[in-house]
Amino acid sequence: MRAASIKDVANHAGVAVGTVSNVLNYPDRVAERTRARVLDSISELGFVRNDVARQLRAGHSRTIGLIVLDIGNPFFSSISRAAEDAAAKSGNAVVLGNSGHNTGREQHYIDLFEEQRVQGVLISPVSDTSARLAALAARGIKVVLVDSPSSEGQFSSVSIDDVSGGYMATKHLLDIGRRRVAFVAGPQQFHQVTDRLAGAQRAVLEVPGATLEVLQASDLTVLAGREVGDALVERERELLPDGLFCANDLLALGVMQSLTMLHTLRIPQDVALVGYDDIDFAASAVVPLTSIRQPTTLIGQTAIELLAEQLETPDAKPRSVVFKPELIVRASTAQ
Structure with a gap:
């Protein structure tokens, strides 16, 4: 019919x-x-x-494209939910794309969203996509970087001061007396990882006798954290770090599983452990995890607000919003 x-x-x-x-x-x-x-x-x-036809005539839709690095990470799912809720208040919808840390998939979603004539693209970039995003903006599709600053101020952005967060996490370990600190790093193509490491290095330099070792994880996942933990327990006790700062909570939870559930090291008695993001699982871990909290709801809401500013005032200069993280102390570093 x-x-x-x-x-x-x-x-x-x-x-x-x-x-x-x-x-x-x-x-x-x-x-x-x-x-x-x-x-x-x-x-x-x-x-x-026929809303598609209407959108074609108008040149844009009521949808907003959001590309995240890893939707399996509760940090990004929380940001996505907040952005979706904020967009819904103005009658818009968020369409989610998960790059999975893959530049090819990221490019695919950018192309797809451009074809769909979305109002704007919110993106946590895998790598430097500034030229491609500039081409989007030149065609009238506004761009906001999420969890990533705009290095040249080319786009509006909402991010976290990760250097400050890395400093905060490491200083906490030093303040509770730990001196052999290790940073569990994910792939260092991500500025979030390198910024958190830079903060950790700054904190260690302030304390005579403190050292910082970098342990390279293959990914930013629980499994990658378990691999790091498995390698640590093979060491002699005197060669173990007494404080671990992980680039995110998923890594920290994986390390925790390896050290406590599969092996004999105690947290925090033998090794104090700090994560980053303060995802929901951090508080309910077998040893509640000390973590650096990022305001995910504010990040998602602010991304939508920045996009709305660009849409309402097309000639407005891009604006950068940087939030400060917060240290949440739990049993994994308790004295």
Whole structure:
């Protein structure tokens, strides 16, 4: 059965096609009795507006593209949920793309969102995509970087001061008397990892006799953390770090599993452990995890606000918002 068209509705209601269009888009322009008659016809015929066609005519849609690094990480799922809630308040929808740390998939989603004529793209980039994103902006699709600063101020961005967070985490380990500190790093192509390491290095330099070892993890996942933990327990006790700062909570939880559930090291007695992100699982871990909290709800909401600013004032200069992280102390570093 053929779907009812806007012309069918007009004929059924005995009005012009333009009147039906006004009822759908500018109802205040139509007399109440006429509007009611058109709405009755829409209901009776089961008419659904062709929003795709409308978007093509307008040149954009009511959707916003969001590309995250890893939707399996609760940090990004929390940001996505906050962005979705904020967008819904203005009648927009967020369409999610998960790059999975893969530049090819990231490029695919950028292309797809451009084809769909989204209002804007929010993105946590895998690598430097500034040229591709600049091409998007030149075509009228606004761009906001999420969990990543804009190095040249080219785009609006919302991020965290990760150098400060890395310093905070490491200083906490030093303040509780740990001197052989190790940083469990994920792939250092991500500025978040290198910034957190830079903060850790700064904290260690302030304490005479303190050392910092970098332990390279293969990824930013629980499994990668377990691999690091398995390698640590093969060491002689005197060669073990007494404080571990992990680049994110997933790594920290993996290390914790290896050290405590599969082996004989105690947290925090033998090794104090700090994560980063303060995901929900941190507080409910077998040893509640000390972590650096990032305001994920604020990050998601602010990304939508920055996009709205760009849409409302196309000539507005890009704006950068940087949040400060917060140390949340739990049993994994308790004295």
